[in-house]
Amino acid sequence: MPFDPAVIRASFAVVERRADQLTKFFYAHLFTNNPGVEELFPARLAEQRDRLFAALTQLVTRLEEPEKLTGYLAALGRDHRKFQAAPEHYPAVGASLIAALKHFSGHSWTQEVEKSWLEAFTVISQAMIDAAAAVPDTVPRWWDAEVVDRRRATPDLAVLTLRPDRPYPYTAGQYLTACSDRRPQVWRPYSVACAPRTDNTLELHVRRIPDGLLSTALVNDVRLGETVRIGPPLGEAVLAPDSYRPLLMVAAGTGWAPVKALLEQLAQDGGRPTTVFVAARGDEDQYDLAAVHALVKEHPWLHAVLAAPERGGSRAEGVRLLREGLRAYGDCSGHDIHLAGPPDLAPGVGAQLLEQGAESAYLRHDPATPTFNRSRPLTPAEWFLEERDVPWINRTELG
């Protein structure tokens, strides 16, 4: 690699805590220097800002693991076809990113740091451009999918069935990004909740997130017959090819969606010993129990355990139930393991299962949107750079 990942990582750690200001600066710089570009972005940029930084965090985290970075960048580049991203757009983004990083780095910005970021951005953007260029023109940039069925499974959760306008090749366990004219340019990830079907329909499980732009529209407003736009399939948490190992799967909340797809695929492939833990916030939130029961009834190789506190139980209680149930499962050595659920599921439950003998090479989950490390103490340099909500000297106290 032409740059030193450690330099990038150290530099990123300096600006990480000012994610919000940095991304605001980035977009202001990008829009000021590139008239017309603003129209390509959602009207409400606040969430977009979080997403930009989340992607950046993913990239920096992976710089030191080139084997993981390559696949991620290729998928990101292919996915950017849906934004009509062209090679000539990348230098403008790079210039604004470097300007923003520089602005918030204070004295820690040196020539070496700038050179490393420039080189890193060149490598990253070239990989994305190459991956997008390698996609045959016959592969759509996006698919327009008709909503052919919708079911409100709980007050805040909808199960949607979509029929893409052209064949949509994907593998069970993958996710896609979706967008609706009701919320232009707001793309959000959802796992496909079924194995590929011959009628080219697919199922999504959408939980309404408080203040969620797209999820609110998809759960509350979307009507039969209207169009939801979907991007290409993403994610590598698919079944390990040619594996005969027993399986342990953990589905937390709507993490049930990809697990259901994997179970359908296993059934088509003949099945193998599988235990699935289905966790929910409460009994009333086990939104697809009929499907769980039907799968267990039909497939002798499948065992399911439900983990949900009684109505009114706390989330901590749900977490405890799941972790106790998994502990009781015992030895996980030699298992293929799939985890799907909130971002904190894989680190916590994954670590527990590794202690129970699981091997990390056989543990699969999608990259979760990272949460930012705001708990780390500030270094003295950062303390002065931090935007403070109260003045840092209280003059009345000085008197």
Ligand SMILES: NC(=O)C1=CN([C@@H]2O[C@H](COP(=O)(O)OP(=O)(O)OC[C@H]3O[C@@H](n4cnc5c(N)ncnc54)[C@H](O)[C@@H]3O)[C@@H](O)[C@H]2O)C=CC1
């Ligand atoms: N492919 C994937 O990994 C997918 C991930 N998701 C994500 O899953 C989440 C689902 O959220 P909700 O439905 O609101 O579920 P939730 O956050 O209410 O969790 C449901 C239950 O899972 C268990 N649980 C959750 N986090 C845990 C943890 N860290 N350790 C142990 N047990 C835990 C608890 O019993 C909890 O009550 C969202 O963040 C969504 O983005 C959704 C679909 C697919």
